[in-house]
Amino acid sequence: MPNKPYRLLATASVISAALWLGGCSKQPETTPEDTPAAADTAQADTVAADTNPFFTDWDTPFGAPPFGEIKTEHFMPAFEKAMAMHMAQIDAIANDDSVPNFANTIDQMELAGAELTRVARVFFNLTGTESSPELQELQRQISPMLTRHSNQIQMNEALFKRVKAVYDARNDSDLSAEQMRLIERLYDGFVRTGANLEGEARERLAAINERISALTTEFGQNMLNDSREFILVLEESDLDGLPQSAIDAAKAQAESREMPGKYAITLNRSSVEPFLQFSARRDLREKAFKGWALRGDNDNEFDNKENVEEIVQLRAERAKLLGYKHHSDYVLTNTMAETPEAAMELLEKVWAPAVAQAEKERQWILELMAEEGADFELAPWDWRYYAEKVRKARFDLDQAEVAAYFELENMIEAKFYVANRLFGLTFEERNDIPVYNPVVRVWEVKDAAGNAIGLFYGDYYARPTKRTGAWMSSFRNQQKLAGDVKPLIINNMNLNKPAEGEATLMTFSDAVTLFHEFGHALHGLLSNVKYPTLAGTNVPRDWVEFPAQLYEHFIEQPYMLEKFARHYQTNEPMPAELLQRIKDAGNFNQGFATVEYTASALVDMAYHRMEDVGEIDVRAFEDEVLTALGKPEEIIMRHRSTHFGHIFAGGYDSAYYAYMWSEILDADGFDAFLEVNDIFDEETSKRLYDYIYSRGDTLNYLDAYTNFRGRAPTTDALLRNRGFN
Incomplete structure (x- = not known):
């Protein structure tokens, strides 16, 4: 984001x-x-x-x-x-x-x-x-x-x-x-x-x-600060089930904290999610999961429940002062969705099939647990672990096996390759640009004619001083009013930094995130407008995610995987049969992922559609909203309220639905390349540049999309891509 x-x-x-x-x-x-x-x-x-x-x-x-x-x-x-x-x-x-x-x-x-x-x-x-x-x-x-x-x-x-x-x-x-x-x-x-x-x-x-x-x-x-407070320290005997890449990352985390001989799991997603996915130690999974779920909700000096309550109250009061019914009404009048009702219609349309799919996935997990003789009820800290086992059993797909083919350097080369094929861009690494941390890298970006268009900074590794997640930002935006001002764009991720000399291996999900954030970066780098207020990513939330999410599709294409998904030790390309297994498993666990995300978006809307806001018990509020919707007990919100930085510290308030809204656009939009059987089609790429990446906020959003696509978007591709139709 x-x-x-x-x-x-x-x-x-x-x-x-x-x-x-x-x-x-x-x-x-x-x-x-x-x-x-x-x-x-x-x-x-x-x-x-x-x-x-x-x-x-x-x-x-x-x-x-x-x-x-x-x-x-x-x-x-x-x-x-x-x-x-x-x-x-x-x-x-x-x-x-x-x-x-x-x-x-x-x-x-x-x-x-x-x-x-x-x-x-x-x-x-x-x-x-x-x-x-x-x-x-x-x-x-x-x-x-x-x-x-x-x-x-x-x-x-x-x-x-x-x-x-x-x-x-x-x-x-x-x-x-x-x-x-x-x-x-x-x-x-x-x-x-x-x-x-x-x-x-x-x-x-x-x-x-x-x-x-x-x-x-x-x-x-x-x-x-609350995320930094948590660290799960492991001994050699606590590593059952973890792939070597996760073990190496945990060892590096411990060594960076001067704990030789130990292993450490932090609350950075790239650390805790693989642990929940692979660790055979249910007791430790529970500790890690609760640490993750309770960020900002530990009744300590970093507790955010009162902050959530007051922010929601003040936003509702401000909306009334300005003549709006509620905060959601205030926010969405200036977006592509235009109304809270339109946003809710989308979320509700996806929610029912997502819950139904999650129930199928739950049954698969319960069947496997029964086969293994599990004598406990399925809990939220079990889902990822058993889903990974189901994935392996049903599709013969081991995520640790897959991660060996997604090495950071190759994925950086891959995202640059796509930008070159689509827009003629080249990237020259510069070692003479000042950086704020030694791990930050900088590339000079040039257009097809060899002219410099800006700088791209990559800050890929987690550290205690860095907030979690992945995002794009800038040190300077493009504009022409004050001269030919070139943008300075930065991508942040939170990958585990390996030990010196070791390769940085990524999950396939991490690779998709890398491409997503670079899509945002290109939106900033390719901006070609006169006025700074209209430049780059200065657009509503339900439009800004479109260029980023569309870019994700390129790393999922067989051509790209064959070219860049290479084993980190042998440099051998990913075998064709593994590619096929990845494709076959493409929609696996989509019910879980969609419920997790949509639950967060629906709670966001529930907070901000309230007209008269009194006292809020944050835990009870979440439970009431999601129980009424029939959320499966074993799946929690992707972002619980007390660490939901998107809506309480990041400008996505009443707009977290935007990722789903943009998915309509990106799924339908990428079909423009598929329909001509060329993911780098020159004419389609030119329209993508002309009407999306270069335009900032200078066009009506529906007009911009229609000029690119030749028609208005439909939800068909979204539902197809998630396996819901």
Whole structure:
């Protein structure tokens, strides 16, 4: 997933995951257009003399952040100065005596805040990857500051008056299609964030935004800290059933914590899920599973239940203040789904067949347990273990056998290969780009003509300072308003780092995630728009996942597996019969996976469709919602509320359904390649670039899809791919 960007007029609920999207700092290698400077000249001269690295020229390739020069103590003064500069720029725009037009108002708003953008992007990327007590304390201070700053801008009456004047005159102003899209987005943003409120209502909205900012920041930090608290230390005798790759990873985890001779399981998904899948020790599986399920719900200093309750209450109150029925109504009016009812219709359409399929899978598991003489009831910590046994029995498919063919270096080469075949891109690794951790790698990305289009950073390994999961973010977004500004895009994963000299083996699921996040990265790298607010992944959640999920399909294709799925020791390609077994088992356990995901999406919608929110008992709320839906007892939510960072710290609130919505698009969309019997078809690839990857938020989403596909999407491919029809 991409980090939810922090727009100039964003509501506070996204600030804890925020990355500012105002103007972007220019790289030295670009040629600026003759656009008016947003900052006062004298003020700019003062800042240039500052020794803080955020206010000096970055003499690095592509103007990349000079991480070796940036210290924790630089952030607070940099934020304070950058916010003051930004506010001065906004005041100059708002108080301009000239007649408002696009150039003197909207262009200047887009250019404003370049210094703040620069600081915030570095800071929030580091809080997710190199967290420390000092950075966490700074984040708790800075997030409310940014919210107050945003409130001042979004409620600036003089500024809104000028924006409204440009908006009202838009049809008579000879605007380009991109300019028309931008003014409509900006005007709508002002209205949705309270520009029309007055008096006490305006003050209350500002207070709500600031409080939500603090709560979402605390939620994310609690999630990270509580995950770090858990470690399952194993002895040699505790390793029954684990494949060698999992043993090696657990040994490396222990050694990194100075526990020689031991093995360690952490709550990073790449550590705990293989343990649950293969460990023959039921008692240890239970410990690991409960550690995973109870993150943020341990009644300790990192407990998130009260944070969940207050966030939901405040979101509902804010929606009412702004004239919406509930938070879901507020969020989804600006998405492809458009209404909560449309999102719920999709989830409910998938839920019933998923539960039915999960029941079939449950019966297979119970039959195998009976054959083995198991004398206990099937529990959630048993499902993955026995499902793996069923998979092996029914399809002769051992995931440990499969993992030997998915080595990280080969998969990186594979994702670059697809980008080359589709879009003509090439990737040259650079060792002269500063990085914030030695494991981070950087590639210069070039187009088919050999022109550099940006940098791609890969941060693939888990560590205690890094939040769990996988995501895409950026240190700079593409734009053309301030010159030919090239993007600096980053992918994060949490693979187990092997011992020195050992290969990094991945599950097939990890390989799919690698491709997914790179799809997001390409959405940022291939962006070709003028205005930063409309660039790259700055689109609604139920559209942003489409390019990423479509990219996943390429690693699943036989051609790609034959070419890149090679044994990490022998370099031999995956045998044809193993390829066939993978294909035959393709839909195995899809009932489990779909119930797990959809349960989380339905709880998200339940929280945010409440109109009058009183006290919430988080555990009871989850149980009530999911029991009423008939969720199988042995399957829990993929993300329980207390560690559901997507919706309480990551900007997917009332939008977790987006992955399923986007799956309609990606399944149907990839069929465009299959229908012409060429997964790299030139004409289809060109339409994919023209209407999806390069367009940012410059087109209506249904129009963009229809231009790519030639028709509106259908759900047929989604249901087929999940084995539900």
